[in-house]
Amino acid sequence: MDANRRIEGALDAAVAHLEAPGAPPRLAEALRYAVFPGGHRIRPRLCLSVARACGDDDCRTSDAAAAAIELLHCASLVHDDLPCFDDAPLRRGKPSVHAAFGEPLAVLTGDALIVAAFETLARGAARSPNRLAALVGLVARAVGAPAGIVAGQAWESEPTVALTEYQQAKTGALFAAATVTGAAAAGVPSLPWRLLGECLGEAYQVADDLRDVACRQEEVGKPVGRDSTLGRPNAAALLGMGGAMARLKRLVREAMEVIPDCPGAEALRAEIAAQTRLFLPESLARELA
Amino acid sequence: MDANRRIEGALDAAVAHLEAPGAPPRLAEALRYAVFPGGHRIRPRLCLSVARACGDDDCRTSDAAAAAIELLHCASLVHDDLPCFDDAPLRRGKPSVHAAFGEPLAVLTGDALIVAAFETLARGAARSPNRLAALVGLVARAVGAPAGIVAGQAWESEPTVALTEYQQAKTGALFAAATVTGAAAAGVPSLPWRLLGECLGEAYQVADDLRDVACRQEEVGKPVGRDSTLGRPNAAALLGMGGAMARLKRLVREAMEVIPDCPGAEALRAEIAAQTRLFLPESLARELA
Incomplete structure (x- = not known):
């Protein structure tokens, strides 16, 4: 089965459990609304690509890891859009x-x-309790304090912001989780896979900054120009469009170089090249080639 | 080590991990503030009491279960107090x-x-992956949708409220989690322990209703009279003080009767009697004897 169908199927099964009889109907509706239709599902695709490169001998576990990563991404979007944070009227x-x-x-x-x-x-990896133990720890680390996406968002409430910690936590942590959980779901040591996720997370952050500066709202499905409005650092504003684009290319090249030795390394490189093209809308992606 | 020291020690270790170098300082401060000093720690005490009644052969795992239950209780208090819910100025x-x-x-x-x-x-039960798998599932069920404490809170946003589902989810689910995770942490089947938790959860709900109607703010550490203000069902308002007290006594008696056969059943009965006295401030608890 192709990655897209696996991801949508795993997410659908996860959300269906939340809609079981007895659930508050509007909560159930909001949960499905928050997850479907999705964006490019970049993080779960990356997770499955790494799992496949590592042998992917336990698809139920890798599907669960991919779905968990995307559910957490959706959760972070819902909370980040709240009135007390970005007060964003639109998403996807x-x-x-x-x-x-x-x-x-x-x-x-x-x-x-x-x-x-x-x-x-817990449900997907029930038959692989050792892998489950690793996955729960890796996912929790990527989301909570001291250095996960929740901590990343919390830096916006600090009087002084540690910029590297802020960006690594807010964006990089979940990309790193995508690669390390892909490896852990396939039963191989996860640590060597962290750097790949961190590189791609940084690349995604630069791409997001470019979109915020250079795209129209209809292209990206959410308000643009937010970084300037909210006084946040933006690579395209700091380095110029050309500088930011060069940095994005360099980070993608670096990501290719840090892929650990594994049976499916070549195929993984091709998949990552395709996935990173999705970081930008077509108008900008052409310049990335 | 006594239960109190085990619980505070496990919570302190959990919070210390969140405060590691690199954490946003105000978030770290807020996390400790939300957990310490605690209330009576009723749910983690119940968890450890059940674990002990079942042999408690793996204290690291039962400590982790007890701490997890209390962290989730603290999380629910922090979110329930938000301006968009109860807008509560005081807690503990x-x-x-x-x-x-x-x-x-x-x-x-x-x-x-x-x-x-x-x-x-994940950290506490790392050496017992099979127990960890059970614990993650049991805890998630108690907290999320369709029937955990988050779903309980969500019933307040529905146009019509299913009262039984509302109360079971909002209060009962975490008490049930305390008993079933206590059993699972000790490596025994958890299902027979659910009814005890549900009984005690219902008893706690009645006690909370009594406190809301009959106590002063200084006795309970949070605003009183909220159910009437917020238009919520309240057993003491519905049944009168005497009726609610009789119901509370009946539920505690019922809890004693549904304790499954286990090596430590007698000691557990005594502990539950002591713990349920903590449900009410002294002025009311005297009448419970």
């Missing part, structure tokens, strides 16, 4: 969860998606 | 987290505590 081309369902359900939707990520791991 | 006799640290950090503190619960399980 439609009203954000709090705009559509109200603030209380948006808080609870994020909470429930975080929990669902761990439940999905 | 001091300003609530959002009152002390602002709304963004309160949202993130709750998120990070949810994640920390699972990380604590």
